[in-house]
Each structure stands twice: as C-alpha cells, then as structure tokens.
Amino acid sequence: MNTVSKHSEFQSLIKTSSPPKKTLLVWDGECGFCKYWITKWEMITDNKHIDLRPYQEVAKDFPDLDEKLFKKAVRLITPEGIVYSGASAAFKSLELGGATHLPMSWYNQNPTFAELTEWLYEKVADNRPFLHDVSHFFLGENPKKICPSVWVWAGLGAVIGGTLAIRLGRKK
Numbered sequence: 001m002n003t004v005s006k007h008s009e010f011q012s013l014i015k016t017s018s019p020p021k022k023t024l025l026v027w028d029g030e031c032g033f034c035k036y037w038i039t040k041w042e043m044i045t046d047n048k049h050i051d052l053r054p055y056q057e058v059a060k061d062f063p064d065l066d067e068k069l070f071k072k073a074v075r076l077i078t079p080e081g082i083v084y085s086g087a088s089a090a091f092k093s094l095e096l097g098g099a100t101h102l103p104m105s106w107y108n109q110n111p112t113f114a115e116l117t118e119w120l121y122e123k124v125a126d127n128r129p130f131l132h133d134v135s136h137f138f139l140g141e142n143p144k145k146i147c148p149s150v151w152v153w154a155g156l157g158a159v160i161g162g163t164l165a166i167r168l169g170r171k172k
Contacts, residue, residue, distance in 0.1 A: 017064050019081035022051050025093045026075040029054025033132035034074075039143035045097025050076075073125060086125075087117035123164050134159055 028034045038052055055070030076089035084092045091103040106113045138156040
C-alpha cells in the first residue's frame with residue numbers, strides 16, 4: 001500500500017498494487033445499516049460502472065490493504081489502484097455511478113466541506129446500529145421502497161443531527 005497523494009487536508013489517497021478490473025465499492029457485509037444503504041445506493045447508481053461487494057468477499061483480493069481499513073469505512077477502489085475512503089468514497093461512487101458529480105466537486109474544491117463530510121461520515125460509522133434503526137423507523141424495512149415524503153427525510157436529518165449532538169456532548 002502506497003500513499004498516492006493528499007486528497008484533501010484530511011485524507012491521503014492510497015494505492016493498491018492489485019487493482020480490480022472494474023471500479024469496486026467495498027462495504028461491511030455484516031452491518032445492517034450498510035446493507036440497507038447499499039441497497040439504496042444500487043438504486044441511484046449505474047452498476048455498469050461500479051461493483052458493490054462486501055469486504056468479507058473481496059478483502060483477500062487486496063493483500064496489501066489491511067482488513068482493518070475495510071472495517072473502518074467504505075472503500076472505493078479504481079482500476080488504477082486508487083483507494084478512496086469514507087465520504088470521498090461515497091461521493092466518488094456517486095460521480096462514477098452517474099448519479100451526480102456535485103458532492104465530489106465540492107469535496108475537492110472546499111476544504112471545509114471535505115472536513116465536515118469526513119467528520120459526519122465518522123460519526124455515522126460510529127453509530128451504525130442506532131442509525132439502522134432510525135432508517136427503518138423513518139424509511140421502512142424495505143430499502144427498495146421509495147420514500148413518499150420530503151418530511152420523512154427532514155425528520156430523519158433532525159433525529160440524526162440531534163442524536164449526534166447529544167452523543168458528542170456526552171463524550172466531552
């Protein structure tokens with residue numbers, strides 16, 4: 001594993017010596033929150049350009065990447081061997097999957113946005129079981145079902161934001 005470049009102030013990109021033939025989004029297959037949101041991700045991205053696979057199936061294909069990396073955050077691995085992590089992996093997969101280029105563009109151009117989104121990603125990752133329950137409460141058990149109301153999304157954001165604020169306040 002080699003550090004390729006400083007992607008932002010907060011994250012250096014790394015490079016694997018055994019890149020996939022097709023861009024690969026690697027996630028935790030034992031995480032209910034991850035399974036739920038990967039299903040939603042599949043609905044908004046073009047799977048012709050990106051494979052989505054749990055790290056439990058593919059970690060062995062990347063012997064130079066420590067399995068701890070896959071447990072910590074989602075990874076996007078390109079055919080060039082570049083490994084994105086966390087928020088940047090999510091944004092790059094949206095861009096490459098044809099959904100939108102805006103978050104990745106903002107991430108690359110605005111250090112404050114990059115810092116905030118990586119911080120939020122870390123907080124979500126630290127609270128995945130709870131946020132899985134919140135997702136089910138607001139969006140239903142079936143991640144393929146389209147949410148009919150913007151108010152549900154607003155409520156979800158308020159609950160997540162409030163909960164994270166409370167949890168962060170307690171940790172200080």
